[in-house]
Amino acid sequence: MSTTMLRNSTLLRSALRSAVPTTTRVAAFSSSAPIKAQATLPDLPYDYGALEPAISGQIMELHHSKHHQTYVTNYNAARTKMADALQSGDIATAIATQPAINFNGGGNINHTLFWENLAPKSQGGGEPPSGPLAKSIDDHYGSLEKLKEVFNTQLAGIQGSGWCWLVQDNETGALQVKTYANQDPVVGRWHPLLGVDAWEHAYYLQYENKKVEYFKNIWSVINWKTAEKRMK
Amino acid sequence: STTFVRTKVTLPDLKYDYAALEPAISGKIMELHHSKHHQTYVNSYNDAADKLSAASNTGDVVAQIALQPLINFHGGGHINHTLFWENLAPKNSGGGAPPSGELSKQIDSTFGSLEEVKKKFNTALAGIQGSGWAWLVKDTQTGGIGIKTYANQDPVVGQFKPLLGVDAWEHAYYLQYNNRKAEYFTAIWDVINWKAAEERFAKA
Numbered sequence: 227m228s229t230t231m232l233r234n235s236t237l238l239r240s241a242l243r244s245a246v247p248t249t250t251r252v253a254a255f256s257s258s259a260p261i262k263a264q265a266t267l268p269d270l271p272y273d274y275g276a277l278e279p280a281i282s283g284q285i286m287e288l289h290h291s292k293h294h295q296t297y298v299t300n301y302n303a304a305r306t307k308m309a310d311a312l313q314s315g316d317i318a319t320a321i322a323t324q325p326a327i328n329f330n331g332g333g334n335i336n337h338t339l340f341w342e343n344l345a346p347k348s349q350g351g352g353e354p355p356s357g358p359l360a361k362s363i364d365d366h367y368g369s370l371e372k373l374k375e376v377f378n379t380q381l382a383g384i385q386g387s388g389w390c391w392l393v394q395d396n397e398t399g400a401l402q403v404k405t406y407a408n409q410d411p412v413v414g415r416w417h418p419l420l421g422v423d424a425w426e427h428a429y430y431l432q433y434e435n436k437k438v439e440y441f442k443n444i445w446s447v448i449n450w451k452t453a454e455k456r457m458k
Numbered sequence: 459s460t461t462f463v464r465t466k467v468t469l470p471d472l473k474y475d476y477a478a479l480e481p482a483i484s485g486k487i488m489e490l491h492h493s494k495h496h497q498t499y500v501n502s503y504n505d506a507a508d509k510l511s512a513a514s515n516t517g518d519v520v521a522q523i524a525l526q527p528l529i530n531f532h533g534g535g536h537i538n539h540t541l542f543w544e545n546l547a548p549k550n551s552g553g554g555a556p557p558s559g560e561l562s563k564q565i566d567s568t569f570g571s572l573e574e575v576k577k578k579f580n581t582a583l584a585g586i587q588g589s590g591w592a593w594l595v596k597d598t599q600t601g602g603i604g605i606k607t608y609a610n611q612d613p614v615v616g617q618f619k620p621l622l623g624v625d626a627w628e629h630a631y632y633l634q635y636n637n638r639k640a641e642y643f644t645a646i647w648d649v650i651n652w653k654a655a656e657e658r659f660a661k662a
Contacts, residue, residue, distance in 0.1 A: 293639040329587040354522035383530040386589035386610035387628075426589075426628035427637065435494040435629065 230236040230239055241278070250442050258436045263305065265298045267291075276346040282432045290341070293427055297409070298332030304330055309436060332409035343420045346448035357448035359419070359457050366401045373403070375395065378441045380405050386425045394457060420453040464511060466504045469497050469642045470540050478548040482645040484634045499535030499611070505531055507561055534611035538591055538623060545653035557652035561659040562620070564603050575605070579624070580643045582607050586626045590641070594622040594655065596662040603659075620662035622655040 261295055270290060274281035304326035311319035345351035354370055355363065367373040373392070381390045388407045393416035393452035396404065402416065405424075422444055427438035472492060477485030506528035513521035547553035556572055557565060569575040575594070582605050583592045590609045595618040597604060606618060607626075614620035624646055631642035 283495045288636055290571060293587060325587065334535070385527065388588070431636075434490055435498075436634070 249261075253382045258373050265293050265301050265305075265331075268338050270341050272344075272346050272349065276348075277344060277351070280447045281344075281440075285427075285429065285431050288431075289337075289423075289428060294337040294454045297330045297337065300326065301330035301334050302380050326410075329358045329409050332411040335343045336409055336423070339418055340421055342422055343452045344444075344448070346447065349449070351447040351449055352445065352450055353450060355397070355452055355454055359450070361456045362401050362411075362457070363401075374445055378401050378438070381422060381441045382438060383423050389424060390422050391416075391418050392453065393417065394419055396458070417456070417458070419456045420448065420450075464507060467500055467507075467536055469493075469500045470543065472543050474546075474548050476552065477651045478551075479546060481551070482557050482649045483546075483631075483642075486537075487629075487631065487633050490633075491625075491630060493538075493584040496536070496539040499532045499539065502528065503532035503536050504509075510651035530613075531611050534613040537613045538611055538625070541620055541624055542623055545651050546646075547653075547659050548649065551651075552653055553651055554647065555652060557656055561603075561652070561656045564659070568603055576647055579605050580640070582591055583624060583626050583643045584640060589627045591625055591627075593618075593620050595619060596621055597657060598662070618656065621658045621662070622650065622652075 249286050260306065267290070270286075273283070274286040275288070277286060297387075302322055308320055308323045308327060311317075311323060311416065314425075354360070360370070363370055363373050367376060377390055377392065382391070383407050384407075388405055390405045391412050393402050393412055394400070396415055396417060401419075404412070404416065406412065412421075422441070424437070424441075426437075429437060433440040467639065468491070472488075475485070476488040476492070479485075479488060507527055510522060510525045510529060513519075513525065536609055556562070556620050562572075565572055567577060578592065579592055586592070586607050586609075588609065590607055590612075592605060592607045593614050595606050596602070596612055597617060598617055604618075606614070608614065614623075624643070626639070626643075628639075631639060635642040
């Protein structure tokens with residue numbers, strides 16, 4: 227069931243960019259750490275039902291309000307644990323906490339980027355890219371259709387949970403299609419332009435085991451404008 | 459050089475109806491899980507094994523190595539699901555009935571009680587980051603038992619022998635439990651077939 231709350235696109239807040247206002251200055255060495263460092267669940271710039279029929283409102287609501295929320299909550303807990311361990315010089319605990327930071331922090335990053343690179347058809351979802359990104363896609367892949375083919379083949383090849391991303395090489399500016407396991411985020415040499423969630427929770431209620439259909443349909447709600455903005 | 463010929467693996471029949479594990483696991487899930495997901499592992503494994511045989515027969519080492527992830531994933535998927543169906547049972551066929559004999563003694567001496575091993579098992583399940591399985595295993599080095607999680611479809615091989623497994627992939631529960639996987643992990647114990655685990659323990 228989709229929510230009927232209206233989402234004003236100008237109120238989009240990204241967990242990566244937002245600073246939750248705080249009236250108290252927290253001491254630098256307190257274990258709760260500056261509130262600014264806490265992650266928060268970003269609002270969607272569209273209704274839960276707005277991406278239908280590509281992605282059902284029921285999936286969007288669960289995916290955003292439950293799955294993404296859990297990554298936010300668990301990242302915050304892991305971050306506090308990590309901060310405390312570093313503070314007290316407990317290196318073993320700091321290292322033991324790394325997987326939780328990677329998984330939940332990555333989950334928060336990935337989903338935040340995902341919501342932004344989806345859009346209802348009425349807001350440009352599905353409209354092909356233009357400008358430098360369009361040119362780069364043609365240069366690398368020959369055409370947008372060929373890129374989608376490469377992308378969907380990689381999506382289908384994921385063994386377990388993961389994501390497929392169109393990424394840009396920070397050194398050369400070149401494009402690549404790369405899959406990442408679980409919630410590993412796109413970091414380091416590449417930066418993310420456009421991602422698709424291939425975890426089963428992203429499609430199962432609607433598509434069941436027929437993931438290839440999901441991979442095909444999602445292109446109708448891909449927000450290429452966002453990918454263009456992410457290009458460097 | 460030796461030429462390898464092999465027989466295809468096939469999807470095993472379940473010993474119970476799709477709906478027989480309700481309410482723990484819905485009939486709809488069982489049908490999709492068995493007839494679609496497991497069937498796909500069978501088909502894809504057969505395809506990969508054929509390619510591996512061909513590459514082996516021509517001495518193409520690069521191709522053999524390139525095929526390893528497909529063999530691991532689909533072969534593992536087939537092994538895991540085959541074991542899984544066997545260690546589930548409807549209540550009227552012993553599902554949920556506690557273990558007895560040697561395995562029960564090992565559980566008590568290792569974990570303290572059956573409740574304690576379930577608790578630890580479910581904690582392990584909840585901690586899986588992505589897709590995977592949790593298994594009660596026997597350590598062939600020590601003869602003891604333990605709980606291990608395996609990612610994706612990695613099968614229990616080598617030092618450890620599988621006694622009892624639970625599928626934590628989202629397709630195993632999502633249609634019924636949505637994101638509430640802890641509920642699924644709690645409910646599935648009602649249909650766990652400890653007899654199968656006891657038999658495996660005796661053979662391991």
